[in-house]
Amino acid sequence: MKKLSFRKIAYWLHLWLGALSSLVIFIVAVTGCIYVFQLELRSIFQQSQYVEIQDRPFLSPSELKEKANQYVYAVAADSANVIYGVAYGKRDKAATLAYNHYEDGYTILMLNPYSGDYIYKQTLKGDFFRIILAGHRSLWLPYDVGRPIVGWSVLVFVIVTISGIVLWIPKRWNRKSLKSILTIKRKSNSYKLNYDLHKVIGFYVALIALIISITGLTWSFKWFANSYYTVISGGEELKQWKPALSDTTLTASTLNLDDRLWQQVKQEYPIGEQGTFMFDFPNKKADAYRICFNPANDDTYYKRHFRFFDQNTLEELEGGGIYGTAYEDSSAGDKLYRMTYDIHVGAIGGLPGKIIVFLASLGIASLPVTGYIIWHKKRKKSKKGKK
Numbered sequence: 001m002k003k004l005s006f007r008k009i010a011y012w013l014h015l016w017l018g019a020l021s022s023l024v025i026f027i028v029a030v031t032g033c034i035y036v037f038q039l040e041l042r043s044i045f046q047q048s049q050y051v052e053i054q055d056r057p058f059l060s061p062s063e064l065k066e067k068a069n070q071y072v073y074a075v076a077a078d079s080a081n082v083i084y085g086v087a088y089g090k091r092d093k094a095a096t097l098a099y100n101h102y103e104d105g106y107t108i109l110m111l112n113p114y115s116g117d118y119i120y121k122q123t124l125k126g127d128f129f130r131i132i133l134a135g136h137r138s139l140w141l142p143y144d145v146g147r148p149i150v151g152w153s154v155l156v157f158v159i160v161t162i163s164g165i166v167l168w169i170p171k172r173w174n175r176k177s178l179k180s181i182l183t184i185k186r187k188s189n190s191y192k193l194n195y196d197l198h199k200v201i202g203f204y205v206a207l208i209a210l211i212i213s214i215t216g217l218t219w220s221f222k223w224f225a226n227s228y229y230t231v232i233s234g235g236e237e238l239k240q241w242k243p244a245l246s247d248t249t250l251t252a253s254t255l256n257l258d259d260r261l262w263q264q265v266k267q268e269y270p271i272g273e274q275g276t277f278m279f280d281f282p283n284k285k286a287d288a289y290r291i292c293f294n295p296a297n298d299d300t301y302y303k304r305h306f307r308f309f310d311q312n313t314l315e316e317l318e319g320g321g322i323y324g325t326a327y328e329d330s331s332a333g334d335k336l337y338r339m340t341y342d343i344h345v346g347a348i349g350g351l352p353g354k355i356i357v358f359l360a361s362l363g364i365a366s367l368p369v370t371g372y373i374i375w376h377k378k379r380k381k382s383k384k385g386k387k
Helices: 006-036 038-045 061-072 076-080 128-138 143-168 175-182 190-220 222-233 257-268 332-338 340-345 347-386
Strands: 082-088 095-101 105-111 118-123 276-280 288-294 305-310
Touching (some): 006 128, 006 143, 006 347, 061 105, 061 118, 061 257, 175 190
Antiparallel strands (some): 095 105, 105 118
16 A cells, blocks of 8 residues: 655645635635725725814714714614614714614614714615625624634635645755745646646745635634633633623613713813714613723724613622723733734734735635646546546
């Protein structure tokens, strides 16, 4: 029996595991390409999210909520709708009031933060980028079905990528071999051209592909997220996200708690001048007020800080997992873990980072295509040779 070499094992892993995960990886990569620039595209095509800056303060969350009631509860059936909260951007951005519509699901009202005037309504169920994200995360299947399919396919893709790196390594290191594995020879027959495209593009995107895959797996599997955190934190256990709960045995001792909390947080945060601020109302007896401030003026989220307050006393409560601590006060492991999403989409590197992730995702999407063409042509040639 012929002994299998390490390279031969890598070849079979690359071939068959690549074939197994190819369609899913293609969909995930293409949808990822599109989603990377969703904020930039929204800023171009959704100009109504901007308002004229006025020399007066923003309306409070309770005032915007009152202004929005006529749109949220327009007909009798709307009584089942639930308002979640209000989010503020900088002074030139519309405020957003989020609520759950009994039929349409998560819905956003854009309001003028200075007057409360209605701008437009957006249901995320029909939003283009939400549809793209659904394909990216669950292949447009029910989430509990599609998410593990994507997760296992990406995990398989990690093995495929590593095996591809092994196959890329030349048997002999010299100028000629390096040129052949780092450049595409355009004046070649179709088989050789596809082979070069697969091999060279695969090499250039391999490192970014591994980073994107590993960070993405934290949303697919809880065990992977915990393991990933343990590694980057030096053995610590991940503090899970959970909202705080109000004391249900108490009743409110005073009225206008929404406004009292608003006045408090206005003193603590530069609302409208920097970053984004979210104010969520309690809707159930055990709910707490939830606020979130993200000081970043770019498209990153790792500095977000969630805080919770009892709905009856405004006593501050503990919650939010690793996001319940200000970024500046977090451990090195927590800081790195909080960057997971921003690393995944490239936002951690600003616009250049997003461009790199976009191009890498485009390259990843090409690999199943060129890989299939190579396999098909090789198989066809092999069949001809047997005749």
